[in-house]
Amino acid sequence: MSDQTIVHLLRHGEVHNPDGILYGRRPGYHLSDLGRRMAERVAESVRDRDIVHLVSSPLERAQETARPLAVLRDLDVVTDHRVIESTNVFEGKAFGVGDGALRSPAAWRHLWNPFRPSWGEPYVEVAARMRAAVKAARDAAHGHEALVVSHQMPIWIARLSAEGRPFLHDPRRRQCTLASLTSFHFDGARLARVSYSEPAGDLIPVRDKKAPFSAGGAPEQHRP
Numbered sequence: 001m002s003d004q005t006i007v008h009l010l011r012h013g014e015v016h017n018p019d020g021i022l023y024g025r026r027p028g029y030h031l032s033d034l035g036r037r038m039a040e041r042v043a044e045s046v047r048d049r050d051i052v053h054l055v056s057s058p059l060e061r062a063q064e065t066a067r068p069l070a071v072l073r074d075l076d077v078v079t080d081h082r083v084i085e086s087t088n089v090f091e092g093k094a095f096g097v098g099d100g101a102l103r104s105p106a107a108w109r110h111l112w113n114p115f116r117p118s119w120g121e122p123y124v125e126v127a128a129r130m131r132a133a134v135k136a137a138r139d140a141a142h143g144h145e146a147l148v149v150s151h152q153m154p155i156w157i158a159r160l161s162a163e164g165r166p167f168l169h170d171p172r173r174r175q176c177t178l179a180s181l182t183s184f185h186f187d188g189a190r191l192a193r194v195s196y197s198e199p200a201g202d203l204i205p206v207r208d209k210k211a212p213f214s215a216g217g218a219p220e221q222h223r224p
Contacts, residue, residue: 004192006145007137008046009083009155009182012057012065013038013200024091025084031064038179038200043068045199046147046181051075053146055137057084062149065179069147078140082133083150086157088120123157123167130158138186152176162191178204 013035015023023029031039046069054075056066066077130150137146156174159182160167176182179200185192198204 002143003188005138005142005186007134007141007184007186008051008145008147009134009158009184010042010065010147010149011152011155011176011178011180011182012059012061012149013042013179014205015061020094022088022091022093024086024088025059026092027060030060034203034205035061035178036064038203039065040068041200041203042179042181043072047072050144051141051147052144053137053141054078055080055083055133055146056149057081057151059085059151062151066147066149080133080136080148082129082136083148083154085151086121086126086153126154126157127161127167130154131161134158134184138184138189155182158182159194162194177201 012031014032015029015035016032017023017029042065051069051073052075054066054070054073055078056062058079058081062083063077063079069075070077133148137148140146152174156169156176157167159176160169162184175196177198180196180198183195183197185195
């Protein structure tokens with residue numbers, strides 16, 4: 001058996017969210033029609049890869065993104081709470097550039113420390129749980145490939161941690177678009193490299209390519 005294993009971290013597809021709510025971990029947010037097309041596109045793009053283990057966040061949008069690949073590869077979807085979206089104090093509020101939650105001075109008290117960050121789950125905790133989940137997926141698929149459906153913020157923090165880069169970052173510069181794959185290539189237990197691809201890139205609306213934050217991740221730094 002080969003000692004080389006790949007763990008793909010797949011961000012879920014587009015979510016139906018007409019009110020622009022920062023949905024975070026809230027239930028009831030499902031893929032849009034476009035999001036389902038993205039999930040199908042990704043499944044088709046990786047169907048011939050050596051994927052033997054399929055994992056998903058418990059949230060509906062992630063489970064729905066995993067489903068087409070589960071069908072094509074005849075795999076069970078293993079739910080792992082460690083790859084769930086990050087917590088955020090703005091969850092449930094309208095959120096956008098120049099409007100929404102950040103217009104209120106009451107919100108600014110949550111933005112004082114971008115290093116932790118002060119508005120949500122500490123980056124070090126996100127990194128730790130994602131590291132454990134990736135290791136579990138690597139062990140389960142040893143010598144083959146695993147795919148884990150998660151969310152933008154946890155995937156990006158996992159990558160920063162793996163590459164030894166600082167957690168403080170500009171959310172607009174995350175390389176983690178909708179339905180993208182961030183792939184961890186292991187030689188035994190050693191991480192050899194990280195690669196990135198966008199199998200559904202042509203389906204991503206322009207507005208999402210330019211979005212300054214994810215629906216569950218960190219807001220832009222706000223300076224009143």
